[in-house]
Amino acid sequence: DSGVTQTPKHLITATGQRVTLRCSPRSGDLSVYWYQQSLDQGLQFLIQYYNGEERAKGNILERFSAQQFPDLHSELNLSSLELGDSALYFCASSERGGPDTQYFGPGTRLTVL
Amino acid sequence: SQQGEEDPQALSIQEGENATMNCSYKTSINNLQWYRQNSGRGLVHLILIRSNEREKHSGRLRVTLDTSKKSSSLLITASRAADTASYFCAYLIKAAGNKLTFGGGTRVLVKP
Numbered sequence: 042d043s044g045v046t047q048t049p050k051h052l053i054t055a056t057g058q059r060v061t062l063r064c065s066p067r068s069g070d071l072s073v074y075w076y077q078q079s080l081d082q083g084l085q086f087l088i089q090y091y092n093g094e095e096r097a098k099g100n101i102l103e104r105f106s107a108q109q110f111p112d113l114h115s116e117l118n119l120s121s122l123e124l125g126d127s128a129l130y131f132c133a134s135s136e137r138g139g140p141d142t143q144y145f146g147p148g149t150r151l152t153v154l
Numbered sequence: 155s156q157q158g159e160e161d162p163q164a165l166s167i168q169e170g171e172n173a174t175m176n177c178s179y180k181t182s183i184n185n186l187q188w189y190r191q192n193s194g195r196g197l198v199h200l201i202l203i204r205s206n207e208r209e210k211h212s213g214r215l216r217v218t219l220d221t222s223k224k225s226s227s228l229l230i231t232a233s234r235a236a237d238t239a240s241y242f243c244a245y246l247i248k249a250a251g252n253k254l255t256f257g258g259g260t261r262v263l264v265k266p
Contacts, residue, residue, distance in 0.1 A: 043196065043198070043199070074254070076254075076256075083256060083258055083259070084242065084244075084259075085256075086253035086254060086255070089253060097253050099253050129194070131196065131197065133197075133254075140184035140185050140246045142187065142199055142202050143187070143199070143254060144199060145189070145196050145197040145198070145199070146196055147195060147196040148195070148196050150194070
């Protein structure tokens with residue numbers, strides 16, 4: 042158990058809908074990262090937050106957004122969902138925003154029908 | 155693409171044998187990390203090696219890093235059936251923030 046929690050574990054929804062994925066980092070970690078794992082794209086970095094501020098952005102679509110709240114939990118919002126958004130979404134956290142070890146949560150499996 | 159490459163893509167060995175997998179990358183890195191993923195589950199951090207380190211051990215794991223060749227290897231010694239999983243290398247590119255860039259993974263099957 043990494044100490045990073047994600048909810049829900051599974052999410053099934055329809056195209057065009059909007060969903061919110063939630064992540065709680067390990068106690069004391071200030072940085073949260075979001076990754077997407079799909080069969081065709083592999084594991085890809087989406088976005089990083091550090092102490093509430095956006096720190097780095099990767100291959101995140103404009104339909105997706107994220108935020109980190111004062112209690113350091115983070116949410117990833119996915120809207121106007123398409124079939125191709127079906128994937129495993131992982132959250133990771135690290136102590137600081139630097140080149141530390143990142144600890145991953147169990148992931149949320151999103152299925153868009 | 156900046157995605158790392160791993161080889162082999164898949165590996166099948168007998169319990170007790172060693173498993174070696176390799177990772178190559180294309181640019182300067184801060185550190186390189188190895189993760190294990192059991193089927194469809196979360197990523198478990200195995201080991202981190204910094205760019206100024208050449209070799210690191212953790213239990214039955216041995217990781218090497220050759221920055222001149224831009225490559226790393228992960229060796230699992232005396233493998234067990236429980237080591238069956240996918241193994242990913244991931245690295246932090248210098249001047250690219252702290253986003254991990256992942257390799258494509260190596261699927262390891264350890265047969266009892």
